Amino acid sequence: xxxxxxxxxxxxxxxxxxxxxxEAPFDWADSYLTPTRRFYIRSHFAAPDVDAAAYRLCVDGxxxxxxxxxxxxxxxxxxxxxxxxxxxxxxxxxxxxxxxKGAQWALGAVGNAEWTGVPLASLLERAGVTDDACEVVLExxxxxxPLEEPVPPGPISYARGLPRAKALRxxxxxxxxxxxxxxxxxxxYPVRAIVxxxxxxxxxxxxxxxxxxxxxxxxxWQTSDYAYWDRLDGQPVRRALRELRVKCEIxxxxxxxxxxxxxxxTVYGAAWAGETDVVAxxxxxxxxxxxxxxxxxxPAHRYAWRRWTCEWRTPAKAGRYTxxxxxxxxxxHVQPAxxxxxxxxxxxxxxxxxxxxxxDPGQDPGARQAE
Ligand code: MTE
Numbered sequence: 001x002x003x004x005x006x007x008x009x010x011x012x013x014x015x016x017x018x019x020x021x022x023e024a025p026f027d028w029a030d031s032y033l034t035p036t037r038r039f040y041i042r043s044h045f046a047a048p049d050v051d052a053a054a055y056r057l058c059v060d061g062x063x064x065x066x067x068x069x070x071x072x073x074x075x076x077x078x079x080x081x082x083x084x085x086x087x088x089x090x091x092x093x094x095x096x097x098x099x100x101k102g103a104q105w106a107l108g109a110v111g112n113a114e115w116t117g118v119p120l121a122s123l124l125e126r127a128g129v130t131d132d133a134c135e136v137v138l139e140x141x142x143x144x145x146p147l148e149e150p151v152p153p154g155p156i157s158y159a160r161g162l163p164r165a166k167a168l169r170x171x172x173x174x175x176x177x178x179x180x181x182x183x184x185x186x187x188x189y190p191v192r193a194i195v196x197x198x199x200x201x202x203x204x205x206x207x208x209x210x211x212x213x214x215x216x217x218x219x220x221w222q223t224s225d226y227a228y229w230d231r232l233d234g235q236p237v238r239r240a241l242r243e244l245r246v247k248c249e250i251x252x253x254x255x256x257x258x259x260x261x262x263x264x265x266t267v268y269g270a271a272w273a274g275e276t277d278v279v280a281x282x283x284x285x286x287x288x289x290x291x292x293x294x295x296x297x298x299p300a301h302r303y304a305w306r307r308w309t310c311e312w313r314t315p316a317k318a319g320r321y322t323x324x325x326x327x328x329x330x331x332x333h334v335q336p337a338x339x340x341x342x343x344x345x346x347x348x349x350x351x352x353x354x355x356x357x358x359x360d361p362g363q364d365p366g367a368r369q370a371e
Contacts, residue, residue: 009037015103019043020186026107029251029270032298032307033083034111036179041186042088042109044158044221045144048206052190055208057123057174061137062212064128071190074118075176081116082171083304084196085272086203089226089241092249092348100345107249107352112270112305115194117175121168123210129164133212136167137219138193138204152220160202160226161217161240162195171196171303174207196303197274198242199347201226229342243274245349246335248281248308248327258357262316267294270305271327277302280328283310285321288337294325318360326351 012022022041024034052071060066090102091109124136139159145151166172173194176183183189188205195202201221222240230239248271259265271278277300282291294310315321326335336350 009041011038012041013106013108015105019046021103023105024108024111026110026249027251027254028108029249029307030268032112032304033179034113036113036181036184036187039111039113039178039187040086040088040109042200043142043186043205044146045142047185048141048143049185050141050190050206055190057191057208057210059123059127059210060212062130062133062214063124064130066127071176074174074191077118077122079116080119080170080173081114082173082194082196083112083114083301084171084194085110085112085244085303085305086194086200087244087247087272089199089201089346090348092352093345095348095352096339096345102345107251109200110249110270110272110305112272113178114180115173115175116177116180117173117191117194119170120172120174120193120210121170123174124168124212127210127212129168129212130214132214134164134215135161135213135217136164137161137209137211137213137217138202138207139209139211140188140192140204140206141208142206146220146225148225150224156220158204158206158221159217159219160204160221161213161219162193162198162202163242164212166195166198166242174210197244199226199244202242226346228344228346241343241346244272245347246273246276246278246327246329246333247271247349248278248325248335249352250323250325250354253323253354253356255354256357258359259314261314261318261358261361263314265312265314267310267312267323267325268308269294269325270307272305273327273329273333275302276329276331276333278306278327279330281308281310281325282328283312283323283325285312285315285323287322288324291326300330315358318358321356321358323354323356324351
């Protein structure tokens with residue numbers, strides 16, 4: 001059982017060729033489930049070639065009955081299927097001013113898929129996770145040496161610690177299928193974690209070990225990368241990124257799209273949040289003086305995105321306009337107007353400006369190009 005042949009990914013935007021970091025144009029976000037071939041790929045190292053016939057998933061650490069199981073044994077356990085969105089923590093980095101280091105993701109390092117697997121809680125219960133375990137470390141089989149400082153002393157495998165309470169939640173899956181088919185190699189074949197409600201870095205691909213620990217895990221992608229500055233008793237402290245922030249993105253109009261004046265135009269997008277639901281979307285094109293409510297196309301379904309539309313009348317006067325949309329979540333959180341620098345180049349969830357041109361029907365289109 002070798003890994004499926006790597007799919008070509010026509011139309012995905014290459015942010016890095018190897019390891020593969022590919023983004024989907026966000027105007028593709030027109031279906032509730034993102035087709036697998038249109039789902040972004042974010043990998044820190046080359047995708048490993050895992051042989052499912054030789055595969056073992058090891059469950060150990062702070063447990064009373066450590067065990068390992070084969071791919072077939074995992075697939076023989078009672079399955080669960082859930083729709084969940086993944087958003088890379090660096091999605092929308094290209095909107096940061098000044099420009100930040102790292103892959104220049106625009107709007108498309110996000111997708112909404114259906115995942116099938118076994119709840120992580122079933123595996124932890126079977127292993128008898130001890131009361132003093134505070135986190136569960138999920139480890140992938142991909143290895144390498146990160147390039148960013150501080151560079152670890154040697155190659156390390158991709159690993160993330162998940163708080164015990166979240167690890168035991170029924171939505172967290174050890175998945176082997178995406179949209180009804182075996183995971184493609186770039187998305188973690190044969191087995192990956194899916195942690196709905198957390199940024200994508202928590203959903204460890206090519207998963208080989210589930211390790212319960214008694215001390216919070218301080219690995220590279222927990223402290224150096226995918227971390228932010230919080231405050232504790234007045235002191236800045238580093239914390240691991242976890243829950244998704246409320247966010248909506250505009251799929252239509254596209255950046256720099258030319259629009260006809262004084263026409264009803266359907267603004268379209270998708271919105272999501274972490275451990276809560278998105279309850280409202282508003283759109284403005286006049287710098288926030290007036291906000292117009294959008295309508296949802298999808299019902300609220302925790303951990304999935306909600307697509308929305310807004311019938312907007314374009315301005316009568318030709319010129320450059322900025323369209324903004326902002327989402328509100330059931331817990332009262334609203335997308336902010338600007339990025340919080342404590343998060344560095346991650347968790348970019350402020351209302352993102354989409355500049356458009358309203359054309360003067362009498363104007364030579366070449367004149368706008370020259371602006
Ligand atoms: N798991 C492993 N083993 N190695 C990785 O590099 N990247 C993480 C996560 N899981 C990663 C990983 C990040 S940063 C994201 S955003 C998601 O996988 C992306 O999942 P996808 O490539 O299936 O979209």
